[in-house]
Amino acid sequence: MPTLRKNLTSQQALDELERLYDGAVDALREAIKAFTENGTLPDATARAQGLFVYPELRITWRGDGPQQNRTRAWGRFTHTGSYSTTITRPALLRHYISEQLQMLEKEYQLEIDVGPSSQEIPYPYVIDGSDLSLDRTMSAGIARHFPTTELSQIGDETADGLFHADAKSPLSHFDALRTDFSLARLRHYTGTSVEHFQPFVLFTNYTRYVDEFVRWAIEQVRDPSTPYDSLACAGDVVLTADTADSESMLSDLAWKKHQMPAWHLTSPKSSRYYAD
Numbered sequence: 001m002p003t004l005r006k007n008l009t010s011q012q013a014l015d016e017l018e019r020l021y022d023g024a025v026d027a028l029r030e031a032i033k034a035f036t037e038n039g040t041l042p043d044a045t046a047r048a049q050g051l052f053v054y055p056e057l058r059i060t061w062r063g064d065g066p067q068q069n070r071t072r073a074w075g076r077f078t079h080t081g082s083y084s085t086t087i088t089r090p091a092l093l094r095h096y097i098s099e100q101l102q103m104l105e106k107e108y109q110l111e112i113d114v115g116p117s118s119q120e121i122p123y124p125y126v127i128d129g130s131d132l133s134l135d136r137t138m139s140a141g142i143a144r145h146f147p148t149t150e151l152s153q154i155g156d157e158t159a160d161g162l163f164h165a166d167a168k169s170p171l172s173h174f175d176a177l178r179t180d181f182s183l184a185r186l187r188h189y190t191g192t193s194v195e196h197f198q199p200f201v202l203f204t205n206y207t208r209y210v211d212e213f214v215r216w217a218i219e220q221v222r223d224p225s226t227p228y229d230s231l232a233c234a235g236d237v238v239l240t241a242d243t244a245d246s247e248s249m250l251s252d253l254a255w256k257k258h259q260m261p262a263w264h265l266t267s268p269k270s271s272r273y274y275a276d
Contacts, residue, residue: 004115
């Protein structure tokens with residue numbers, strides 16, 4: 001079972017977060033596969049020791065070093081002590097987490113630790129991207145023997161300041177469970193993978209604007225002089241320059257299947273745009 005690794009640099013911490021998360025996801029997927037194929041139950045002892053848990057990021061600041069009057073509302077400590085949060089999808093969120101950690105690392109003398117948490121990953125959050133073949137008849141059985149989504153555990157306690165004074169201070173407003181729930185909602189409502197989301201958003205409730213954006217986006221993807229390489233559409237349809245008859249790949253059914261269908265014009269470069 002994984003153990004706590006201490007005194008890491010920010011990049012070492014990110015690598016360890018990815019390693020622990022990927023290991024837990026792989027273990028959960030393999031256990032679900034074994035259960036659905038031959039009824040094998042997950043090992044209770046291994047599960048109790050953290051087989052399916054999110055990794056936890058912990059930062060300790062003891063007040064060492066020169067103090068500065070930092071007025072920004074984020075990326076700073078208001079008091080000494082230990083701070084922690086659980087992390088999901090560390091590869092997807094790596095740029096953001098890295099930016100935050102490097103700012104703290106640069107301005108404070110702190111200790112960064114990474115280890116397993118006590119918070120299990122609900123099985124619905126590992127189905128996408130796997131080779132698991134599940135149907136609705138399996139849901140009840142899987143939910144009895146594997147961690148599942150409990151909305152009662154996804155609260156606003158941290159944002160509302162309702163955490164125990166004797167516990168570690170929260171490192172972020174939202175933990176892994178809340179983040180995974182939000183990512184799942186994005187996919188549910190938009191019909192697209194969260195990996196396709198871009199930094200800029202255009203909201204509209206007029207279909208003609210969407211049609212015009214899609215037409216223009218297809219032209220951008222086909223033009224080798226532009227930085228764009230794909231248009232990700234509601235329904236998990238991804239159009240590239242090699243897609244034949246792109247227009248026929250798009251379906252009006254997206255409006256009926258998804259409440260907030262999205263189209264993402266993607267680029268491998270850092271400057272990206274997307275439209276919802």
